[in-house]
Amino acid sequence: MSIRDRWSADAHRYLDGTPHGDLDPEERREADLVLEAVEAWTEGLEPPTKALDDAVMARIRARAPRPADHGWRWLIRPQPIRMRPVWVPLAAAAALAFWLVAKPGPEPEQSIPVASASATADTVFVHFHLVAPDARVVALTGTFNGWAADAYQMAREDGGIWSITLPLPVGEYQYQFVINGERWIPDPRSQARVDDGFGGTNSVVVVGPRGVVQS
């Protein structure tokens, strides 16, 4: 060992892998030995395997629902509805009014699709809402418009609510919201979701002749 108690500044630079001055050959030998020791130690470090992922997920599934899933939230989560067409406009207005009254304060990205009225015997107007106070622009995209990300721009209303109404023929549709032209999210409140094939999920809305029957 050299007579030094500590590494020289040049040795620290050498150990950092940055340009260094004229390092004493003996100190350089010692530094190389330390680097070799660290490398040997690192080679022997085997990270946890994929079994860890399964163990974590098993514990999470066994836990009680997240606290956020309790309380008033269940009241505002969209539920399947069936109703006669004549009641649909009133129900839509009531749902939005309830939403605005019951909601304790702005919260990012919340939505609820609501059928409003039948345009024809097999077409229903469906309102989509998303609460996104911080968004600059929000669009609705889905199987009804070929997943065009900017075709259906939503209108901003008071309270940071973005909305759009579409006449949709009876059927089942998948959709997402596009925030600021780049962030795709499913409807945070939809219960019906399917794999989007890209590692994410799409929300699903089922439109029946008498309104939205599932969302």
Place this chain on the structure above:
Amino acid sequence: MELSDGMVVQRVLDGEIELFRVLVERYRAKFGRHAVALVGDRDAAADAMQEAFIRAYDSLDRCREPDRFGSWFFRILTNQCHDTRSRLRPHADIAEVDPPSGDSPDDDADRRELGLMINAALDELTAEQREAFVLKHVDGRSYEEMADLTGVGVDALKMRVHRARDTLREKLGARL
């Protein structure tokens, strides 16, 4: 389309708990070796990492910057690893580790001895020094990357790494 951390966090908070696996896979791969280095024992490190993920899940709604979930989780993980290491029985004293002979035909054995010496010497460091040393020499990060991950300034991190090296030099002593 790879989901951003922020998007995954939001969906998990909205009830898609299975998506938490995305974060587990992502950061087990990214920080797994770091955890083993900090704890010094693979099985104990796996336990620490599992606890860290559970703690992160339980407090996910307090992750203020979901897009920086990795940095937030890193703090939880390192704290858990420090606690775990402190509860483990001490690693082999460096004096008990046979030094490499230098002229042994069994180079692998020599390298293993070198590794054991480092692991034992790490017990002599403070938690902060050990973390900084591992970030630098195991993870191979730049000081700027370390600062971004830990929230500690570059100068302070350099100081920790330097002190860690000086302590290792002192403890390795005649073995050098």
